[in-house]
Amino acid sequence: MRPLPVGEHGLLIELDSAAEVEALHAELLRRAADGALPPLREIVPAARTVLLDGLADPRGLIAELAAWDIPPLTAGDRPTVEIPVRYDGPDLADVAALWGVTPDEVVRLHSATEFHVAFCGFAPGFGYLTGLPERLHVPRRDTPRTKVPVGSVALAGPYTGVYPRSSPGGWQLIGTTGTVLWDPRREPAALLAPGTRVRFVPQETA
Numbered sequence: 001m002r003p004l005p006v007g008e009h010g011l012l013i014e015l016d017s018a019a020e021v022e023a024l025h026a027e028l029l030r031r032a033a034d035g036a037l038p039p040l041r042e043i044v045p046a047a048r049t050v051l052l053d054g055l056a057d058p059r060g061l062i063a064e065l066a067a068w069d070i071p072p073l074t075a076g077d078r079p080t081v082e083i084p085v086r087y088d089g090p091d092l093a094d095v096a097a098l099w100g101v102t103p104d105e106v107v108r109l110h111s112a113t114e115f116h117v118a119f120c121g122f123a124p125g126f127g128y129l130t131g132l133p134e135r136l137h138v139p140r141r142d143t144p145r146t147k148v149p150v151g152s153v154a155l156a157g158p159y160t161g162v163y164p165r166s167s168p169g170g171w172q173l174i175g176t177t178g179t180v181l182w183d184p185r186r187e188p189a190a191l192l193a194p195g196t197r198v199r200f201v202p203q204e205t206a
Helices: 018-033 058-065 092-099 103-112
Strands: 002-006 010-014 042-045 049-053 080-086 115-120 127-130 145-148 152-156 159-162 167-169 172-176 197-203
Touching: 002 058, 010 058, 018 042, 018 049, 018 115, 092 103, 092 172, 103 197, 115 197
Parallel strands: 080 197
Antiparallel strands: 002 010, 010 049, 042 049, 080 172, 115 127, 127 159, 145 167, 152 159, 152 172
């Protein structure tokens, strides 16, 4: 861990991998729930960092972090969300070509994978899901779309994501879902949170 003070009340912790970020985030949440952390306003995980904001004494916490024993996460530590998907995306054939398989095999491989939310960002309710092996990572599209439909299931690099609203985007679109990822009237508003396990369940296309 490489902790760096950010302003007067923030602490940014750099780590070497997404797995370390997830483990540290879970440990911070556990300690916060147990009252074993100093008061703070927010804990925000990202791809390789965790930001702690609203600390009265960030440098004091740096000294404590060095002595922490942070256990790795296990599957049983995370809740699971199932998302029904119609694998009808316009880039399904392109992803099949990149993987060197048929479109049906893309469906099988993707839906057989247990994903988990590494972190959230880009738009409210958008989770960056990891789980695909490196050989199945794909590049972003050379030309981004000006409008990606809400509910699009997409791939880019090591991540799978579901667009919670219509927006521009350059990810490879392989399917669609009617699941609502972000609803301000719901508590919590976001369906997916860091650490959540996700399974995609194939549905018949119309």
